[in-house]
Amino acid sequence: MVKIGLEIHGYLAMNRTRQKLFCCCPIAADALPNTIVCPRCTGQPGSKPMLPNGEAVEKVLACSLMLDCTVNRKLIFQRKHYDWPDLPKGYQMTISGSYSHPVGEHGSYLDIGIRECHLEEDPARWDPETGLVDYNRSGYPLIEIVTEPDFTSSEQVKLWLESLLTTLSYIKAVSRNAGIKCDVNVSTDHHPRVEIKNVNSIRAIVAAIDGEIRRQHDAVTSGEKVFSHTRSPPDAHGMTHFMRSKETALDYMFIPEPDLPVLHIPEDLLVSIQKTLPEKPHLKVVKFQKMGLSPIDARILASDLALAELFERVAKVINPILAAKWLRHELLKVVNASEKALHELGLDEGYIIELLQMVEKKEVTDQIAAQLLLQLTEKSFSPRAYVARQGLGIISKEDELGVLAEKVIAENQSAVKDYLAGEEKALNFLMGKVMALSKGKAKPDTVKMLLKQRIAHGQNKD
């Protein structure tokens, strides 16, 4: 029997106030080492912390509510003591540990218990191999989410973490680009738990769990005792190594932070945050599937809040399956090519709907619509007016298309022979030629019908 629990650390995505937690130094991931520092975040003697960054507190509250936690409204920062080179003060300021009430507790997300969510400051970046320390990161606001040991496999952890990150991205609470750091606790067959520290990607977390399950199994098989301890993150060969015996809360000597007042969460702040919380992604997936979407389309559309909400609005006026096809395939292709997020493109939703209505009514071909969609990401215009002005409306008149079909048949006799010999692909080739001649405006179904008709007619004549 395997039990796995996670302690997930994520960088809070600060949008309004890009300041550190207890000082006004900027949050800038790409700055030169040790250039965004001040006496406060480097723990110089005599320095005192500023009040905590209000936006960081709000983000942790939002995360706690999204994970169905009970929120504590009286919060006390504590000093968590340890003496590594990454911690200039000798203690980390955190809303966790003995005597504290975490920001959120007793939550649940996708059947996994959330023990607590709390806010804390990040230590510096320290490379134990070289000894180099960069204090730029010292004091960044971090959220720590601690789960109950409810996981039973690495695959379950992987899927859950991916879903969690999507959920937290919905409320723009955690910076996805900055990644996550995880402490992974693994216990097999009721042996004491072993912790693997600072595992920094989902792939590495999966490898660490599988490796630790194997290691504990091998240890027991060879007659060794599994004891509670902390191991290093996996090295280049995927191996973890003994670091130290497991700390307890006592080892950290938690004491209330005397330089910070009690953090009171006003009821109206909590209510206003609750009102802004979106529907959770996994609930959107269920809703989209009920609208007729395939599981994969539903999952992809729900993976980004802007995309999911755009789909919901478009699907109110367009057939949901058609809307899903265009947003999930064509729009995402354009968004990915732009290397921007959907919300950064400034798309006019009204014009997207107008374009898809024209597709639904077969007023333009898919080919022309795809071109217009690309243009809509570059500038805002009415697709309907543009199509009328440029004469891009679909050509469905058989006499017009018949001329084009006959021309293509006359110029591509070898493809005609291939088609007659049973090669269906040859007909697609001929269709492509007609579409090109019509500049993408020919109605594909009509073209196909006319080509078959004309080829059959030619054969009868012969």
Add this chain to the structure above:
Amino acid sequence: MDKTKIEQQAKKIMDEFLLVLGKIDQLPYELGTERPSSMRKDGATQTDNGFSSRMLENAPKIKDNCIVAEKKKW
């Protein structure tokens, strides 16, 4: 007094303190200081331009703008 002896004494004091601390189930007083304001409002970032160079000048050893600290000390 040599460094090792001071370190041993310091560890002994801390260990004793830990044992006492561990016996406390509940603190006999209300924790934390009360103040009218407990969160910082939104504001612009500030950089202390001279501080970085002063800090690095005072460091015993630097490399690539980083302070060189202990290696492999967990």
